[in-house]
Amino acid sequence: MSFEDYFANSTELLSETTITEQKSRPVNIHGILWPILFTVLIIVANFLSLVAFCIEKRLRTYNNYFIINLTILDFITGLFLIPVVVHTHIGYYPFSQDICKVTSAIQSGILNASNLAVVVICADRHRATYDPINHFMSRSKRMAVIRNLIPWTVSGVFWFLYITIPEFIIDFDNGRHCIRWYTLRTLPGIIPFISLFYLPFTIIAVLYFRIAAKIQATLGGRSVEKQFVLKDANNGKITAELPHDDMTSAVSTATINVDLSSDNLDQGLEMKNGNAANSRKKTTMKRETATEMRKATRTLLFIVIAFVVSWLPQSIISLIYSIEPVLVVPGLPRPARLFFGWMTYLNSLLNPISYAVSQPLFRSTIFNMFLCRRK
Structure with missing residues (x-):
């Protein structure tokens, strides 16, 4: 079996079995049950979050507009996991290569936009920390919407230029696993994870360190x-x-x-x-209240932790594989590769949990929804 069947990227990792192998072995109920359950949890958790924002007007604050944007991105991520689950189960990509070329860019763009949305939240909190008066005077829901469009635009343009257009130009053969062209080359294989994780992580780390340092200095x-x-x-x-x-x-x-x-x-x-x-x-x-600032900073902390925990393992593995595949493929069992590949999507499940933990009003709204109780 060629190395691209073993390890292409986080998506192709989820279905490495050939069609012959898939037909020759009994169906693994537990192997397909967990991906389905995981996908359903992501979709349901983010759907409930969106409903909570719709029915509770007090949640629709300036700061929570960034959270709503992140929730929409995570909800779409969950929807795109449905064909991935099918891919995992049947052992090959079920659609045509033209669809593969387009959906690959969309899926990567949504994932990238979700990570960049965390960067936008950090940047907004950084300005609120170091320039609170001007930040408060200039903020509005219209401005929040404009800033939330930045991750969508940047990610969409980048990934269509990086995946869809080159593959149509060179008529790239995506194979039965919807493999992307950059997985066959070292440097182009590293660039996607720089965009998906390493660049956002670096910016987030710097901004959050400065926010924490400023708060600590103020308390002192x-x-x-x-x-x-x-x-x-x-x-x-x-x-x-x-x-x-x-x-x-x-x-x-x-x-x-x-x-x-x-x-x-x-x-x-x-x-x-x-x-x-x-x-x-x-x-x-002229400025945010202490309660509003604490709530926004606490929510950001949970989101950052979820982002790092979800993306760091797979990013390290993919970086090593892009440099030398032999260091990963023989030594890392298939279940481990599948686990770390799915772990990148864990971020979309942890984010709505972070909102519930950090915001009492959000938590009570969800609780009242389950009890079918309205104020």
């Missing part, structure tokens, strides 16, 4: 400010700590010089409280 700065408050009070000054609604914004302080031993103390306290109230109104209008 708060304890320092508290020490200055006590110190200034002993020196005859009252330092009013103005409220802030942003986890990542520095603590603003206003110092009021008053005589602690006179009646001016009461007046100074009134000034402090008045300034604090005014500041609360202004900051609330």
Whole structure:
């Protein structure tokens, strides 16, 4: 059996058996049951997420528009797994090569757009962390939709140019397993996983590290400010700590010089409280609330973890195979190759679980849907 039958990429990995082998052995019920169950879970989980966003208006916030976009991409990914399950079961690609050339680009584009959507979420959180006022002033649902179109456009154009057009131009023979042209060459075989995982992972890692560092620095700065408050009070000054609604914004302080031993103390306290109230109104209008920021950052953390856990093993294996196939094919059993190939789609199942874990309103909405209960 040729090496492309053993190992082409994440999709072809799922059906490496020849037609003769498939017909000569009994049907493996458990082998087909798990892919079907996995695919159904992805479709159902993301469908329920979309329904939750439709019936609960409070979920349709600016930040959750990015989550809705990711949910749509994951739902489509689940639908595209249906022919993959058929491919796995019968042992060969069931459609024509022309359909293979087109659907291969669409499927890769959807997967790539899903990963780039995580990059867009990270970039938006990064700006909200480092430039909270301008971010809040410029954000709108229309702007969220425009930013969400970026992964769709970039991924669609790239993969049609990289798969569909070259294969039609050279009239590439996709074979019975819908093999893609770049799997037969070393460098072209590495580029797809750079686009699918390594490039998004690098950008996400840098952005999230900066977000975490900024939040940590802000939390450390708060304890320092508290020490200055006590110190200034002993020196005859009252330092009013103005409220802030942003986890990542520095603590603003206003110092009021008053005589602690006179009646001016009461007046100074009134000034402090008045300034604090005014500041609360202004900051609330100009930036996200602390609750909204915490919720968005927590959701992003779960999404990033799901992305890395799902894609890292298969990306490493594919990179090694592209350089030297012998290091992978003889030493890695077929069940292991199938497992890691399917694991890349685990991301589409973990994402809706992340929303439920990180957002109580989303979780309660899903719960009420199961109970057929409406507020």
